[in-house]
Amino acid sequence: MDRPHFIGIGGAGMSGIAKILAQRGAEVAGSDAKESATAEALRALGVTVHIGHATEHLADDASCVVVSSAIRKDNPELARAAELGIPVVHRSDALAALMEGLRPIAVAGTHGKTTTTSMLAVSLSELGLQPSYAIGGDLDAPGSNALHGEGDIFVAEADESDRSFHKYAPEVAIVLNVELDHHANYASMDEIYESFETFAGKIVPGGTLVVSADHEGARELTRRLAGSVKTVTYGEAGDADVRVTAVVPQGLKSRVTAVLDGQELTFTVSVPGRHYALNAVAALAAGAALGIPAAELAPALAAYTGVKRRLQLKGEAAGVQVIDSYAHHPTEMTADLEAMRAAAGDSRILVVFQPHLFSRTQELGKEMGQALALADASVVLDIYPAREDPIPGVTSELIIEAARAAGADVTAVHDKAESPAVIAGMAKPGDLVLTMGAGDVTDLGPLILDRLSQQ
Structure with missing residues (x-):
């Protein structure tokens, strides 16, 4: 190459x-x-x-x-x-070649991969270990999604969407959660489980699988593996090997306490939300499995301050904060909205949501609409097609109908260019506006701020 x-x-x-x-x-x-x-x-x-x-x-x-x-x-x-x-x-073969001869940590799961990979990259760098990493998002500037480091650790996001994560042979693998997604490639949960089982089977002899004890899909994966690979579970569940005993919101941060090998560790996670706190504990468990002292890694995790599009503050105008969220699956949408609700206090939360993929909307449109009921009001755009062709009868109206059935205040906007004016007309000082989705809805943040500043 x-x-x-x-x-x-x-x-x-x-x-x-x-x-x-x-x-x-x-x-x-x-x-x-x-x-x-x-x-x-x-x-x-x-x-x-x-x-x-x-x-x-x-x-x-x-x-x-x-x-x-x-x-x-x-x-x-x-x-x-x-x-x-x-x-x-294929991209996955190229990434696998980059990891040869190093100590890979591969981060998998339906949600949270980019955040957890980023937490590991930042905290290991903070400790002076000079890891290489490949992440599905930018840390703080364009192009900061990857680095060739001089150390022997390589942290990589492992994508299950097309089964390409079967190409990797990690020393430590993380599975954050297992849910049905990527409907064009997986027809059932059984196919999803089989795919994750194959991924776990690629862990090198003597390696470790770090897996959530809280998500039912992850627990089912652990049951199916039945001791075929060394497993360390983490989470709030009472039987977790690395048990989270407290997550205390502190504005846009969290204070987390976890017990690992009998040692109680309390540290700060510099982004809001229980799900991000648990991602940090997954990173902590993975680092410990690689031999890094947990007492050193835990405080280093506070150096992670976010990744682009993961509850990223885009700015403030007219007393309104605009935040960008990559959430596009109902579980992610719910997690980010709950995190913002915990951080926002009495502030209203307004959402501009752009559905991503026709196949995902067809399968999960109802659940997306129900998630939007957690916001005070939402604007829903047309579906962002990405790599897919339209599916007859599948439109964002599926989401809108479900949201209204759940009691949500939802406005349909079919021309994306009109949405900054619509949301700015809804916003009041003190509100939080989330641009949400995996498509080009992220481009709206600056336009909304500009519109607000003119009011």
């Missing part, structure tokens, strides 16, 4: 691998659909980034072409690679 070409190099997973290869001295090139801050960050590392997909963007002497599952078969650069006989490598 000395001269790789990435199709879709600006994506969260793809850009991280490209960045690490560039830092290791490879001559990296790639293409993406549009300009972005990530593209500029890659160029700053010497990476050649083309905008748009065209056959001429692929150099004849490229050593391989790296793709993700989102790249369509008719992509012109992919067709050109076939003509030239250039090997095509």
